[in-house]
Amino acid sequence: MIQGAPPDVVKASQLLSCSTCALVNIGVNREDLSKAHMTYFYDEDICFSRLGFPHMLTARNAPPGTGSIQAEVYFSDKYKPFTGTPDAWIEPVIRDPPALRSAARLRQNTVQQNDASALCERDFRSRSSCSSETVHGYLDDLGIAYCGRYGDWGYMWTDESFKSGEQAAEKAFVHAMAASF
Ligand SMILES: Cc1cc2nc3c(=O)[nH]c(=O)nc-3n(C[C@H](O)[C@H](O)[C@H](O)COP(=O)(O)OP(=O)(O)OC[C@H]3O[C@@H](n4cnc5c(N)ncnc54)[C@H](O)[C@@H]3O)c2cc1C
Numbered sequence: 001m002i003q004g005a006p007p008d009v010v011k012a013s014q015l016l017s018c019s020t021c022a023l024v025n026i027g028v029n030r031e032d033l034s035k036a037h038m039t040y041f042y043d044e045d046i047c048f049s050r051l052g053f054p055h056m057l058t059a060r061n062a063p064p065g066t067g068s069i070q071a072e073v074y075f076s077d078k079y080k081p082f083t084g085t086p087d088a089w090i091e092p093v094i095r096d097p098p099a100l101r102s103a104a105r106l107r108q109n110t111v112q113q114n115d116a117s118a119l120c121e122r123d124f125r126s127r128s129s130c131s132s133e134t135v136h137g138y139l140d141d142l143g144i145a146y147c148g149r150y151g152d153w154g155y156m157w158t159d160e161s162f163k164s165g166e167q168a169a170e171k172a173f174v175h176a177m178a179a180s181f
Pocket of ligand 1: 021072113115117147148149150151156157158159161162
């Protein structure tokens, strides 16, 4: 997005690939859906990689006596391009595990999350770190403090992203203080 960025920096940024996620959100008329807050699925014949149960995280996420399920279906431009619409994944998600099939009176909606996660490719470490170093070096030269999943370019959890934001704010503060003297 930076006008006039050098071509090698632009090229390096284009090598950083990420996933797209179709989030299928399902409302269920009961709450005893799972013992775990999150469950991962590694089977290739199951379309989603993870199920989350938001009603278990806080009582405010669903009305009393009801539950919610969020299924994460992942794609990437490079390996598994997303085609069609997020809504097209409602039926495959509901069809997949018996737990979802047997849940009565489902209400669903979907969200398409572009730029979901930095993609961990086979050559992720070498290629991605090389590309992100180029981009970070350029931002350092401009005095831009970057942070978070996409600023740092890493597979980061929420708490790590938060800490990264704090560190960037401190860096910007030190930079501003140094400039004022
Ligand atoms: C499907 C999914 C499930 C996840 N589950 C978990 C989990 O269970 N536990 C966990 O800890 N983490 C989870 N994560 C990871 C967590 O969401 C991220 O680590 C965290 O949100 C990253 O925070 P961030 O501030 O770096 O980026 P984001 O939360 O992505 O925030 C970036 C913000 O910048 C805004 N933005 C982008 N471009 C511009 C622009 N040009 N101008 C202005 N604003 C802009 C965006 O709209 C967004 O609000 C999950 C992520 C995904 C995608």
